Amino acid sequence: MGRLLLIWGLGVTAAATAAAAEFTGAASPGALCPMNLTYASSSPWNTSSCLPETNNLAGCCNTLLTLFAVGLARRLRETGRFRLPDLPTSAACLADFQSNLTALSLPSTLVPSCFPPSRFVVNETTCAGIQTLDDWTRKLGNSSALHAACSHELSAGNRCRVCLEAGSTFFSQRTPIVGNGSQSIDCFYFLATYMAGIASENGPEDPNTARCILGLPLVSRPPTQRRRTAGKGLSTLQLCLTIASVVFAVISAILAAAAYLRRFRKKNQGEEEQGRRRAASTWYDIKELEKATRNFSEKNVIGRSAFGVVYRGTLSDGSRVAVKKMIESDFQGDEEFRNEMEIIGDLRHRNLVPLRGSCIVRGDEEEDGERSHRYLIYEYMPYGSLHQLIFPEQMKGSRQRRLLTWSERKRIILDVAEGLCYLHYGVKPAIFHRDVKPTNILLDGDMRARVADFGLARQNRAGAGHITTRVAGTVGYLAPEYALYGRLTEKSDVYSFGMVVLEVMSGRKALERSPSEIVLLADWAWTLVKSGRAHEVLESSLRGGGEERASAGWGTMERFVRVGVLCANVAVALRPTMREAKRMLEGDIDLVPIPDRRLPLCRGFPRP
Incomplete structure:
Protein backbone atom coordinates (compact mmCIF):
# COMPACT_ATOMS: atom_id res chain seq x y z
CA MET A 1 0.00 0.00 0.00
CA GLY A 2 2.80 2.38 0.85
CA ARG A 3 4.48 1.85 -2.52
CA LEU A 4 1.45 3.06 -4.46
CA LEU A 5 1.18 6.31 -2.56
CA LEU A 6 4.96 6.84 -2.68
CA ILE A 7 5.20 6.46 -6.46
CA TRP A 8 2.21 8.75 -6.91
CA GLY A 9 4.21 11.60 -5.37
CA LEU A 10 7.49 11.03 -7.21
CA GLY A 11 8.62 13.80 -9.51
CA VAL A 12 6.42 16.53 -8.05
CA THR A 13 9.27 18.51 -6.50
CA ALA A 14 11.48 18.24 -9.55
CA ALA A 15 8.73 19.39 -11.89
CA ALA A 16 7.63 22.34 -9.76
CA THR A 17 10.56 24.62 -10.61
CA ALA A 18 9.95 24.49 -14.38
CA ALA A 19 6.17 24.38 -14.25
CA ALA A 20 5.41 28.11 -14.06
CA ALA A 21 7.22 29.04 -17.27
CA GLU A 22 5.56 26.28 -19.30
CA PHE A 23 2.15 27.07 -17.78
CA THR A 24 2.34 30.66 -19.01
CA GLY A 25 3.62 29.69 -22.45
CA ALA A 26 0.92 27.09 -23.04
CA ALA A 27 -2.00 29.40 -22.26
CA SER A 28 -4.33 30.02 -25.22
CA PRO A 29 -7.34 32.40 -25.14
CA GLY A 30 -9.50 30.05 -27.25
CA ALA A 31 -8.76 26.86 -25.33
CA LEU A 32 -11.47 25.33 -23.15
CA CYS A 33 -11.30 22.66 -20.49
CA PRO A 34 -13.51 19.60 -21.13
CA MET A 35 -13.55 18.70 -17.41
CA ASN A 36 -15.79 20.01 -14.64
CA LEU A 37 -13.35 20.77 -11.82
CA THR A 38 -15.75 22.43 -9.37
CA TYR A 39 -15.35 19.44 -7.06
CA ALA A 40 -11.95 20.93 -6.08
CA SER A 41 -13.72 23.69 -4.13
CA SER A 42 -16.38 21.45 -2.57
CA SER A 43 -14.68 18.14 -1.76
CA PRO A 44 -13.66 17.53 1.90
CA TRP A 45 -9.92 17.49 1.17
CA ASN A 46 -7.35 18.74 3.65
CA THR A 47 -5.94 22.08 2.48
CA SER A 48 -3.46 22.49 5.33
CA SER A 49 -0.35 21.62 3.29
CA CYS A 50 -1.20 24.38 0.79
CA LEU A 51 -1.69 27.20 3.28
CA PRO A 52 0.92 29.98 2.92
CA GLU A 53 2.09 29.67 6.52
CA THR A 54 3.06 25.99 6.12
CA ASN A 55 5.74 26.77 3.49
CA ASN A 56 5.51 23.21 2.12
CA LEU A 57 5.32 23.49 -1.66
CA ALA A 58 6.37 19.87 -2.30
CA GLY A 59 3.70 18.52 0.03
CA CYS A 60 1.11 20.85 -1.44
CA CYS A 61 1.96 19.83 -5.03
CA ASN A 62 1.62 16.18 -4.10
CA THR A 63 -1.83 16.85 -2.57
CA LEU A 64 -2.92 18.88 -5.61
CA LEU A 65 -1.75 16.10 -7.93
CA THR A 66 -4.04 13.62 -6.19
CA LEU A 67 -6.89 16.17 -6.24
CA PHE A 68 -6.47 16.82 -9.99
CA ALA A 69 -6.35 13.06 -10.52
CA VAL A 70 -9.98 12.90 -9.36
CA GLY A 71 -10.95 14.93 -12.44
CA LEU A 72 -8.75 12.86 -14.76
CA ALA A 73 -10.29 9.65 -13.39
CA ARG A 74 -13.80 10.99 -13.93
CA ARG A 75 -12.90 12.00 -17.49
CA LEU A 76 -11.58 8.47 -18.07
CA ARG A 77 -14.85 7.09 -16.71
CA GLU A 78 -16.91 9.31 -19.05
CA THR A 79 -14.80 9.33 -22.24
CA GLY A 80 -12.43 6.36 -22.08
CA ARG A 81 -9.38 8.66 -22.49
CA PHE A 82 -6.51 8.83 -20.01
CA ARG A 83 -5.15 12.30 -20.65
CA LEU A 84 -5.93 15.64 -22.30
CA PRO A 85 -5.64 16.09 -26.08
CA ASP A 86 -3.20 19.03 -26.33
CA LEU A 87 -1.16 21.61 -24.45
CA PRO A 88 -3.67 24.53 -24.62
CA THR A 89 -6.46 22.28 -23.32
CA SER A 90 -4.26 21.12 -20.44
CA ALA A 91 -3.35 24.73 -19.61
CA ALA A 92 -7.04 25.69 -19.67
CA CYS A 93 -7.88 22.87 -17.26
CA LEU A 94 -5.08 23.82 -14.90
CA ALA A 95 -6.29 27.43 -14.99
CA ASP A 96 -9.82 26.25 -14.07
CA PHE A 97 -8.30 24.09 -11.35
CA GLN A 98 -6.46 27.10 -9.92
CA SER A 99 -9.67 29.17 -10.00
CA ASN A 100 -11.39 26.61 -7.79
CA LEU A 101 -8.44 26.64 -5.39
CA THR A 102 -8.48 30.43 -5.28
CA ALA A 103 -12.15 30.21 -4.28
CA LEU A 104 -10.90 28.43 -1.14
CA SER A 105 -8.63 31.45 -0.36
CA LEU A 106 -5.53 29.49 -1.34
CA PRO A 107 -2.62 31.25 -3.13
CA SER A 108 -3.18 32.00 -6.81
CA THR A 109 0.26 30.67 -7.82
CA LEU A 110 -0.05 27.08 -6.58
CA VAL A 111 -0.95 25.29 -9.81
CA PRO A 112 1.51 27.19 -12.06
CA SER A 113 4.23 26.43 -9.49
CA CYS A 114 3.42 22.71 -9.32
CA PHE A 115 2.53 21.40 -12.78
CA PRO A 116 3.72 21.98 -16.32
CA PRO A 117 0.71 21.53 -18.67
CA SER A 118 2.65 18.93 -20.69
CA ARG A 119 2.39 16.54 -17.74
CA PHE A 120 -1.24 15.77 -18.54
CA VAL A 121 -1.10 15.75 -22.36
CA VAL A 122 -1.39 12.45 -24.20
CA ASN A 123 1.48 11.31 -26.44
CA GLU A 124 2.65 8.12 -28.12
CA THR A 125 5.58 7.54 -25.77
CA THR A 126 3.67 7.73 -22.50
CA CYS A 127 3.13 4.32 -20.85
CA ALA A 128 3.68 2.07 -23.86
CA GLY A 129 1.60 4.38 -26.04
CA ILE A 130 -1.61 3.81 -24.06
CA GLN A 131 -4.14 6.58 -24.69
CA THR A 132 -7.57 4.97 -24.32
CA LEU A 133 -9.28 2.15 -22.43
CA ASP A 134 -9.09 0.02 -25.58
CA ASP A 135 -5.30 0.52 -25.62
CA TRP A 136 -5.18 -0.44 -21.94
CA THR A 137 -6.97 -3.73 -22.48
CA ARG A 138 -5.06 -4.57 -25.64
CA LYS A 139 -1.60 -3.93 -24.18
CA LEU A 140 -1.99 -4.76 -20.48
CA GLY A 141 -4.58 -7.51 -20.66
CA ASN A 142 -7.46 -8.46 -18.39
CA SER A 143 -8.12 -6.15 -15.41
CA SER A 144 -10.84 -8.21 -13.74
CA ALA A 145 -8.70 -8.69 -10.60
CA LEU A 146 -8.71 -4.90 -10.08
CA HIS A 147 -12.48 -4.74 -10.48
CA ALA A 148 -13.01 -7.59 -8.03
CA ALA A 149 -10.77 -5.99 -5.40
CA CYS A 150 -11.79 -2.32 -5.78
CA SER A 151 -15.49 -2.37 -6.70
CA HIS A 152 -16.64 -2.46 -3.07
CA GLU A 153 -17.02 0.41 -0.61
CA LEU A 154 -13.45 1.37 0.31
CA SER A 155 -14.15 2.97 3.67
CA ALA A 156 -13.03 -0.10 5.62
CA GLY A 157 -9.27 -0.36 6.08
CA ASN A 158 -9.13 -4.03 5.06
CA ARG A 159 -10.97 -3.45 1.77
CA CYS A 160 -8.73 -0.52 0.94
CA ARG A 161 -5.65 -2.63 1.60
CA VAL A 162 -6.95 -5.46 -0.62
CA CYS A 163 -7.62 -2.99 -3.45
CA LEU A 164 -4.14 -1.43 -3.23
CA GLU A 165 -2.44 -4.82 -3.03
CA ALA A 166 -4.30 -5.90 -6.17
CA GLY A 167 -3.04 -2.75 -7.90
CA SER A 168 0.52 -3.40 -6.78
CA THR A 169 0.36 -7.01 -8.01
CA PHE A 170 -1.16 -5.96 -11.34
CA PHE A 171 1.58 -3.37 -11.82
CA SER A 172 4.49 -5.66 -10.90
CA GLN A 173 3.26 -8.42 -13.24
CA ARG A 174 3.43 -6.01 -16.15
CA THR A 175 6.91 -4.63 -15.55
CA PRO A 176 8.18 -6.19 -18.82
CA ILE A 177 5.61 -4.09 -20.67
CA VAL A 178 5.76 -0.80 -18.78
CA GLY A 179 9.49 -0.88 -17.93
CA ASN A 180 11.28 0.51 -14.88
CA GLY A 181 12.11 4.10 -15.87
CA SER A 182 10.05 7.29 -16.17
CA GLN A 183 7.56 5.44 -18.35
CA SER A 184 6.91 3.18 -15.38
CA ILE A 185 5.89 6.18 -13.28
CA ASP A 186 3.55 7.36 -16.06
CA CYS A 187 1.99 3.90 -16.13
CA PHE A 188 1.50 4.05 -12.41
CA TYR A 189 -0.45 7.29 -12.84
CA PHE A 190 -2.58 5.51 -15.43
CA LEU A 191 -3.07 2.55 -13.08
CA ALA A 192 -4.27 4.77 -10.22
CA THR A 193 -6.54 6.67 -12.62
CA TYR A 194 -7.98 3.39 -13.92
CA MET A 195 -8.56 1.98 -10.42
CA ALA A 196 -10.36 5.14 -9.24
CA GLY A 197 -12.28 5.87 -12.44
CA ILE A 198 -13.15 2.42 -13.76
CA ALA A 199 -12.55 -0.34 -11.19
CA SER A 200 -14.16 1.56 -8.29
CA GLU A 201 -17.92 1.24 -8.38
CA ASN A 202 -18.45 4.52 -6.48
CA GLY A 203 -16.22 6.54 -8.78
CA PRO A 204 -13.31 8.90 -8.08
CA GLU A 205 -15.36 11.68 -6.46
CA ASP A 206 -16.34 9.38 -3.60
CA PRO A 207 -14.17 10.56 -0.66
CA ASN A 208 -13.27 7.00 0.36
CA THR A 209 -12.18 6.14 -3.18
CA ALA A 210 -10.10 9.32 -3.49
CA ARG A 211 -8.50 8.74 -0.10
CA CYS A 212 -7.75 5.04 -0.58
CA ILE A 213 -6.65 4.78 -4.22
CA LEU A 214 -5.38 8.27 -5.01
CA GLY A 215 -4.11 9.10 -1.53
CA LEU A 216 -6.08 12.36 -1.25
CA PRO A 217 -5.86 13.62 2.35
CA LEU A 218 -9.31 14.35 3.76
CA VAL A 219 -10.31 16.81 6.45
CA SER A 220 -11.47 13.94 8.64
CA ARG A 221 -12.03 10.22 8.41
CA PRO A 222 -15.05 9.03 6.43
CA PRO A 223 -18.20 8.73 8.59
CA THR A 224 -18.18 4.92 8.78
CA GLN A 225 -14.64 4.83 10.18
CA ARG A 226 -15.26 7.75 12.49
CA ARG A 227 -18.24 6.02 14.09
CA ARG A 228 -16.36 2.75 14.41
CA THR A 229 -13.35 4.38 16.09
CA ALA A 230 -15.51 6.35 18.50
CA GLY A 231 -17.38 3.23 19.53
CA LYS A 232 -14.26 1.43 20.68
CA GLU A 273 -51.56 29.31 1.20
CA GLN A 274 -48.85 31.93 1.76
CA GLY A 275 -46.30 29.11 1.49
CA ARG A 276 -43.68 30.16 4.04
CA ARG A 277 -42.35 26.75 4.85
CA ARG A 278 -38.76 26.11 3.84
CA ALA A 279 -37.33 23.15 2.01
CA ALA A 280 -34.66 22.99 -0.66
CA SER A 281 -35.82 26.43 -1.83
CA THR A 282 -37.38 29.38 -0.02
CA TRP A 283 -41.08 30.16 0.06
CA TYR A 284 -41.41 33.93 -0.22
CA ASP A 285 -44.12 36.26 1.05
CA ILE A 286 -45.98 38.12 -1.70
CA LYS A 287 -45.38 41.44 0.09
CA GLU A 288 -41.63 40.93 -0.22
CA LEU A 289 -41.97 40.28 -3.95
CA GLU A 290 -44.20 43.33 -4.45
CA LYS A 291 -41.61 45.49 -2.72
CA ALA A 292 -38.75 43.93 -4.72
CA THR A 293 -40.44 44.56 -8.08
CA ARG A 294 -42.04 47.92 -7.16
CA ASN A 295 -45.47 46.34 -7.14
CA PHE A 296 -44.71 44.45 -10.37
CA SER A 297 -44.10 47.63 -12.31
CA GLU A 298 -44.13 47.50 -16.11
CA LYS A 299 -40.77 49.27 -16.03
CA ASN A 300 -39.28 46.16 -14.41
CA VAL A 301 -40.54 43.70 -17.03
CA ILE A 302 -37.59 41.89 -18.64
CA GLY A 303 -39.39 39.08 -20.44
CA ARG A 304 -42.76 37.69 -21.50
CA SER A 305 -44.02 34.36 -22.73
CA ALA A 306 -47.32 32.50 -23.10
CA PHE A 307 -46.85 31.14 -19.61
CA GLY A 308 -45.71 34.12 -17.61
CA VAL A 309 -44.19 37.57 -17.22
CA VAL A 310 -40.69 38.03 -15.77
CA TYR A 311 -39.83 41.04 -13.60
CA ARG A 312 -36.49 42.34 -12.40
CA GLY A 313 -36.37 42.81 -8.62
CA THR A 314 -34.15 43.56 -5.64
CA LEU A 315 -34.80 41.79 -2.33
CA SER A 316 -34.44 43.40 1.08
CA ASP A 317 -30.93 41.92 1.48
CA GLY A 318 -29.82 43.67 -1.72
CA SER A 319 -29.66 40.57 -3.93
CA ARG A 320 -31.03 40.91 -7.46
CA VAL A 321 -33.59 38.38 -8.64
CA ALA A 322 -35.88 37.63 -11.57
CA VAL A 323 -39.50 37.01 -10.52
CA LYS A 324 -41.71 35.04 -12.90
CA LYS A 325 -45.44 35.57 -12.42
CA MET A 326 -47.09 32.51 -13.90
CA ILE A 327 -50.07 33.14 -16.16
CA GLU A 328 -50.92 29.52 -16.88
CA SER A 329 -50.11 26.16 -15.30
CA ASP A 330 -51.44 22.61 -15.53
CA PHE A 331 -50.68 21.62 -11.94
CA GLN A 332 -53.78 20.14 -10.35
CA GLY A 333 -53.32 21.92 -7.03
CA ASP A 334 -51.02 23.94 -4.86
CA GLU A 335 -49.73 20.89 -3.01
CA GLU A 336 -48.58 19.30 -6.27
CA PHE A 337 -46.90 22.58 -7.20
CA ARG A 338 -45.13 22.71 -3.81
CA ASN A 339 -43.87 19.16 -4.11
CA GLU A 340 -42.44 19.76 -7.57
CA MET A 341 -40.78 23.02 -6.50
CA GLU A 342 -39.03 21.22 -3.66
CA ILE A 343 -37.68 18.67 -6.15
CA ILE A 344 -36.42 21.37 -8.50
CA GLY A 345 -35.03 23.40 -5.59
CA ASP A 346 -32.49 20.62 -5.00
CA LEU A 347 -31.00 20.95 -8.49
CA ARG A 348 -27.65 22.74 -8.43
CA HIS A 349 -25.38 22.94 -11.46
CA ARG A 350 -23.16 25.69 -12.78
CA ASN A 351 -25.02 25.66 -16.12
CA LEU A 352 -28.54 25.91 -14.71
CA VAL A 353 -30.19 29.14 -13.54
CA PRO A 354 -30.68 28.57 -9.79
CA LEU A 355 -34.26 28.56 -8.55
CA ARG A 356 -34.18 30.58 -5.31
CA GLY A 357 -37.75 30.01 -4.28
CA SER A 358 -41.47 30.21 -4.95
CA CYS A 359 -44.62 31.90 -3.74
CA ILE A 360 -48.32 30.95 -3.72
CA VAL A 361 -51.07 33.47 -3.08
CA ARG A 362 -54.77 32.63 -3.05
CA GLY A 363 -56.71 34.83 -5.44
CA ASP A 364 -59.85 36.84 -4.80
CA GLU A 365 -62.89 34.57 -4.64
CA GLU A 366 -65.08 36.89 -6.71
CA GLU A 367 -62.52 37.93 -9.33
CA ASP A 368 -60.45 34.77 -9.65
CA GLY A 369 -62.73 32.03 -8.40
CA GLU A 370 -60.13 31.35 -5.68
CA ARG A 371 -57.50 30.51 -8.31
CA SER A 372 -54.03 30.71 -6.80
CA HIS A 373 -51.34 32.98 -8.19
CA ARG A 374 -47.91 31.34 -8.39
CA TYR A 375 -44.48 32.95 -8.63
CA LEU A 376 -41.00 31.58 -9.28
CA ILE A 377 -37.91 33.44 -8.04
CA TYR A 378 -34.61 32.94 -9.88
CA GLU A 379 -31.16 34.44 -9.53
CA TYR A 380 -30.78 37.45 -11.83
CA MET A 381 -28.52 36.97 -14.85
CA PRO A 382 -26.90 40.34 -15.69
CA TYR A 383 -26.07 39.64 -19.36
CA GLY A 384 -29.62 38.67 -20.26
CA SER A 385 -30.52 35.97 -22.74
CA LEU A 386 -28.60 34.46 -25.62
CA HIS A 387 -31.42 35.67 -27.87
CA GLN A 388 -30.56 39.27 -26.97
CA LEU A 389 -26.97 38.70 -28.09
CA ILE A 390 -27.60 37.00 -31.42
CA PHE A 391 -30.86 38.79 -32.36
CA PRO A 392 -30.74 42.21 -30.61
CA GLU A 393 -32.84 43.86 -33.33
CA GLN A 394 -35.93 42.09 -31.97
CA MET A 395 -35.48 43.45 -28.45
CA LYS A 396 -37.14 46.55 -27.07
CA GLY A 397 -34.78 49.52 -27.29
CA SER A 398 -32.70 47.98 -30.10
CA ARG A 399 -29.00 48.61 -29.80
CA GLN A 400 -25.90 48.12 -31.91
CA ARG A 401 -25.22 44.40 -32.18
CA ARG A 402 -22.15 43.07 -30.38
CA LEU A 403 -20.76 40.18 -32.41
CA LEU A 404 -19.82 37.18 -30.32
CA THR A 405 -16.27 35.91 -30.73
CA TRP A 406 -15.64 32.30 -31.67
CA SER A 407 -14.39 31.45 -28.17
CA GLU A 408 -17.59 32.92 -26.66
CA ARG A 409 -19.82 30.94 -29.03
CA LYS A 410 -17.91 27.76 -28.32
CA ARG A 411 -18.11 28.25 -24.55
CA ILE A 412 -21.85 29.02 -24.68
CA ILE A 413 -22.64 25.91 -26.74
CA LEU A 414 -20.61 23.66 -24.44
CA ASP A 415 -22.21 25.23 -21.36
CA VAL A 416 -25.70 24.50 -22.71
CA ALA A 417 -24.63 20.93 -23.51
CA GLU A 418 -23.35 20.52 -19.93
CA GLY A 419 -26.61 21.82 -18.48
CA LEU A 420 -28.78 19.53 -20.60
CA CYS A 421 -26.55 16.52 -19.86
CA TYR A 422 -27.09 17.18 -16.17
CA LEU A 423 -30.88 17.28 -16.61
CA HIS A 424 -30.82 14.08 -18.70
CA TYR A 425 -28.26 12.02 -16.78
CA GLY A 426 -27.49 13.73 -13.48
CA VAL A 427 -31.04 13.60 -12.12
CA LYS A 428 -33.16 10.54 -11.37
CA PRO A 429 -35.71 10.40 -12.90
CA ALA A 430 -34.47 12.44 -15.84
CA ILE A 431 -35.77 15.90 -16.70
CA PHE A 432 -36.70 16.78 -20.28
CA HIS A 433 -36.68 20.53 -20.87
CA ARG A 434 -39.00 20.65 -23.91
CA ASP A 435 -38.33 24.33 -24.67
CA VAL A 436 -34.60 24.72 -25.35
CA LYS A 437 -34.18 28.00 -27.23
CA PRO A 438 -32.01 31.15 -27.02
CA THR A 439 -34.48 33.06 -24.83
CA ASN A 440 -34.23 30.25 -22.25
CA ILE A 441 -30.43 30.39 -22.19
CA LEU A 442 -29.19 33.14 -19.89
CA LEU A 443 -25.69 34.51 -19.32
CA ASP A 444 -24.28 35.19 -15.86
CA GLY A 445 -21.75 37.81 -14.82
CA ASP A 446 -18.89 35.76 -16.29
CA MET A 447 -20.69 35.33 -19.64
CA ARG A 448 -21.25 31.65 -18.84
CA ALA A 449 -24.44 30.15 -20.25
CA ARG A 450 -27.11 28.76 -17.94
CA VAL A 451 -30.24 26.88 -18.99
CA ALA A 452 -33.44 28.48 -17.66
CA ASP A 453 -37.16 27.65 -17.48
CA PHE A 454 -36.66 24.04 -16.47
CA GLY A 455 -38.31 24.91 -13.16
CA LEU A 456 -41.80 23.46 -13.71
CA ALA A 457 -40.89 19.77 -13.45
CA ARG A 458 -43.44 17.00 -13.09
CA GLN A 459 -43.92 13.28 -13.73
CA ASN A 460 -44.50 12.40 -17.35
CA ARG A 461 -48.18 11.57 -17.71
CA ALA A 462 -47.46 9.21 -20.58
CA GLY A 463 -46.02 6.79 -18.03
CA ALA A 464 -42.40 6.97 -19.15
CA GLY A 465 -41.35 7.51 -15.54
CA HIS A 466 -39.53 10.77 -16.27
CA ILE A 467 -39.98 14.32 -15.09
CA THR A 468 -40.71 16.93 -17.76
CA THR A 469 -41.10 20.69 -17.68
CA ARG A 470 -44.42 22.45 -18.07
CA VAL A 471 -43.44 24.59 -21.07
CA ALA A 472 -44.85 22.93 -24.20
CA GLY A 473 -42.27 24.23 -26.64
CA THR A 474 -41.73 26.82 -29.36
CA VAL A 475 -42.29 26.50 -33.10
CA GLY A 476 -38.96 26.17 -34.88
CA TYR A 477 -37.33 24.37 -31.97
CA LEU A 478 -39.90 21.64 -31.39
CA ALA A 479 -38.81 18.15 -32.39
CA PRO A 480 -41.13 16.90 -35.18
CA GLU A 481 -42.15 13.70 -33.38
CA TYR A 482 -43.16 15.70 -30.31
CA ALA A 483 -44.95 18.46 -32.22
CA LEU A 484 -46.86 16.05 -34.48
CA TYR A 485 -47.46 12.98 -32.33
CA GLY A 486 -46.79 14.04 -28.76
CA ARG A 487 -43.88 11.58 -28.42
CA LEU A 488 -41.41 12.94 -25.88
CA THR A 489 -37.94 11.45 -25.42
CA GLU A 490 -34.52 12.76 -24.42
CA LYS A 491 -33.83 13.28 -28.12
CA SER A 492 -36.59 15.88 -28.28
CA ASP A 493 -34.23 18.19 -26.37
CA VAL A 494 -31.37 17.10 -28.66
CA TYR A 495 -33.27 18.42 -31.69
CA SER A 496 -33.85 21.79 -30.00
CA PHE A 497 -30.19 21.91 -28.94
CA GLY A 498 -29.13 21.32 -32.55
CA MET A 499 -31.23 24.29 -33.68
CA VAL A 500 -29.61 26.49 -31.01
CA VAL A 501 -26.12 25.39 -32.12
CA LEU A 502 -26.92 26.31 -35.73
CA GLU A 503 -28.35 29.69 -34.68
CA VAL A 504 -25.23 30.52 -32.65
CA MET A 505 -22.90 29.46 -35.46
CA SER A 506 -24.82 31.13 -38.30
CA GLY A 507 -26.48 34.13 -36.68
CA ARG A 508 -29.72 33.15 -38.43
CA LYS A 509 -33.09 32.29 -36.90
CA ALA A 510 -34.38 28.76 -36.58
CA LEU A 511 -37.44 29.63 -38.63
CA GLU A 512 -37.48 32.40 -41.21
CA ARG A 513 -40.67 33.53 -42.93
CA SER A 514 -41.15 35.46 -46.15
CA PRO A 515 -44.25 36.12 -48.28
CA SER A 516 -43.39 33.20 -50.55
CA GLU A 517 -41.82 30.60 -48.29
CA ILE A 518 -40.95 29.37 -44.81
CA VAL A 519 -37.36 28.30 -44.31
CA LEU A 520 -36.07 25.99 -41.56
CA LEU A 521 -32.46 26.66 -40.61
CA ALA A 522 -31.67 22.95 -40.24
CA ASP A 523 -32.74 22.21 -43.84
CA TRP A 524 -30.57 25.01 -45.19
CA ALA A 525 -27.53 23.99 -43.12
CA TRP A 526 -27.93 20.31 -44.08
CA THR A 527 -27.92 21.23 -47.79
CA LEU A 528 -24.68 23.19 -47.46
CA VAL A 529 -22.92 20.54 -45.33
CA LYS A 530 -23.89 17.69 -47.69
CA SER A 531 -22.56 19.67 -50.65
CA GLY A 532 -19.20 20.22 -48.94
CA ARG A 533 -19.80 23.89 -48.08
CA ALA A 534 -20.14 23.71 -44.30
CA HIS A 535 -18.08 26.90 -43.91
CA GLU A 536 -20.88 28.85 -45.60
CA VAL A 537 -23.14 28.14 -42.63
CA LEU A 538 -20.86 30.26 -40.43
CA GLU A 539 -21.71 33.88 -39.74
CA SER A 540 -19.63 36.24 -41.86
CA SER A 541 -17.53 37.41 -38.90
CA LEU A 542 -16.33 33.80 -38.43
CA ARG A 543 -15.58 33.31 -42.13
CA GLY A 544 -13.14 36.22 -42.33
CA GLY A 545 -9.40 35.78 -42.63
CA GLY A 546 -8.51 37.57 -39.42
CA GLU A 547 -7.54 36.45 -35.94
CA GLU A 548 -10.69 34.38 -35.41
CA ARG A 549 -9.90 32.15 -38.35
CA ALA A 550 -6.24 31.76 -37.43
CA SER A 551 -6.74 31.07 -33.72
CA ALA A 552 -9.81 28.86 -33.86
CA GLY A 553 -9.21 26.70 -36.88
CA TRP A 554 -11.81 25.80 -39.47
CA GLY A 555 -11.90 22.21 -38.33
CA THR A 556 -13.35 22.98 -34.91
CA MET A 557 -15.96 25.39 -36.30
CA GLU A 558 -17.00 22.88 -38.94
CA ARG A 559 -17.29 20.18 -36.27
CA PHE A 560 -19.73 22.35 -34.30
CA VAL A 561 -21.81 22.97 -37.44
CA ARG A 562 -21.91 19.25 -38.24
CA VAL A 563 -22.96 18.37 -34.69
CA GLY A 564 -25.76 20.93 -34.95
CA VAL A 565 -26.97 19.31 -38.19
CA LEU A 566 -26.75 15.81 -36.68
CA CYS A 567 -28.77 16.86 -33.63
CA ALA A 568 -31.45 18.59 -35.72
CA ASN A 569 -32.16 15.55 -37.89
CA VAL A 570 -35.90 14.99 -38.31
CA ALA A 571 -35.44 11.24 -37.71
CA VAL A 572 -35.22 10.45 -33.99
CA ALA A 573 -33.10 7.33 -34.47
CA LEU A 574 -30.44 9.28 -36.40
CA ARG A 575 -29.89 11.90 -33.69
CA PRO A 576 -27.15 11.42 -31.09
CA THR A 577 -27.94 11.52 -27.39
CA MET A 578 -26.98 14.67 -25.48
CA ARG A 579 -23.99 12.85 -23.99
CA GLU A 580 -22.83 11.77 -27.47
CA ALA A 581 -23.37 15.29 -28.85
CA LYS A 582 -21.30 16.80 -26.05
CA ARG A 583 -18.46 14.33 -26.59
CA MET A 584 -18.46 15.03 -30.34
CA LEU A 585 -18.30 18.77 -29.69
CA GLU A 586 -15.34 18.28 -27.36
CA GLY A 587 -13.58 16.02 -29.86
CA ASP A 588 -13.63 13.01 -27.53
CA ILE A 589 -15.37 10.80 -30.10
CA ASP A 590 -15.42 10.91 -33.88
CA LEU A 591 -18.28 12.49 -35.78
CA VAL A 592 -20.64 10.11 -37.51
CA PRO A 593 -21.34 10.76 -41.21
CA ILE A 594 -24.14 13.21 -41.96
CA PRO A 595 -27.10 11.01 -42.95
CA ASP A 596 -29.49 11.71 -45.78
CA ARG A 597 -32.36 13.88 -44.65
CA ARG A 598 -36.01 13.23 -45.23
CA LEU A 599 -38.00 15.72 -47.27
CA PRO A 600 -37.55 19.25 -45.90
CA LEU A 601 -39.99 20.23 -43.19
CA CYS A 602 -40.45 23.61 -44.87
CA ARG A 603 -40.51 24.73 -48.48
CA GLY A 604 -37.62 26.50 -50.13
CA PHE A 605 -34.06 27.37 -49.15
CA PRO A 606 -32.39 30.76 -48.96
CA ARG A 607 -29.67 31.25 -51.46
CA PRO A 608 -26.25 30.69 -49.91
Missing part, protein backbone atom coordinates in the same frame (compact mmCIF):
# COMPACT_ATOMS: atom_id res chain seq x y z
CA GLY A 233 -13.67 3.86 23.52
CA LEU A 234 -17.09 3.44 25.10
CA SER A 235 -17.79 0.92 27.79
CA THR A 236 -21.07 -0.98 27.74
CA LEU A 237 -22.42 1.15 30.59
CA GLN A 238 -21.45 4.39 28.89
CA LEU A 239 -23.01 3.23 25.64
CA CYS A 240 -26.31 2.29 27.33
CA LEU A 241 -26.47 5.61 29.18
CA THR A 242 -25.76 7.52 25.99
CA ILE A 243 -28.45 5.67 24.04
CA ALA A 244 -30.98 6.14 26.85
CA SER A 245 -30.25 9.88 26.97
CA VAL A 246 -30.62 10.26 23.23
CA VAL A 247 -33.88 8.30 23.12
CA PHE A 248 -35.31 10.38 25.97
CA ALA A 249 -34.30 13.62 24.24
CA VAL A 250 -35.78 12.53 20.91
CA ILE A 251 -39.11 11.45 22.48
CA SER A 252 -39.31 14.73 24.39
CA ALA A 253 -38.61 16.72 21.22
CA ILE A 254 -41.26 14.79 19.26
CA LEU A 255 -43.92 15.35 21.93
CA ALA A 256 -43.08 19.05 22.17
CA ALA A 257 -43.11 19.44 18.39
CA ALA A 258 -46.47 17.67 18.11
CA ALA A 259 -48.03 19.94 20.70
CA TYR A 260 -46.62 23.01 18.97
CA LEU A 261 -47.83 21.92 15.54
CA ARG A 262 -51.38 21.42 16.82
CA ARG A 263 -51.43 24.97 18.12
CA PHE A 264 -49.73 26.32 15.01
CA ARG A 265 -52.22 24.70 12.62
CA LYS A 266 -55.21 26.09 14.48
CA LYS A 267 -53.75 29.56 14.53
CA ASN A 268 -52.57 29.67 10.91
CA GLN A 269 -55.14 27.57 9.08
CA GLY A 270 -56.37 30.55 7.08
CA GLU A 271 -52.83 31.62 6.08
CA GLU A 272 -51.56 28.26 4.86
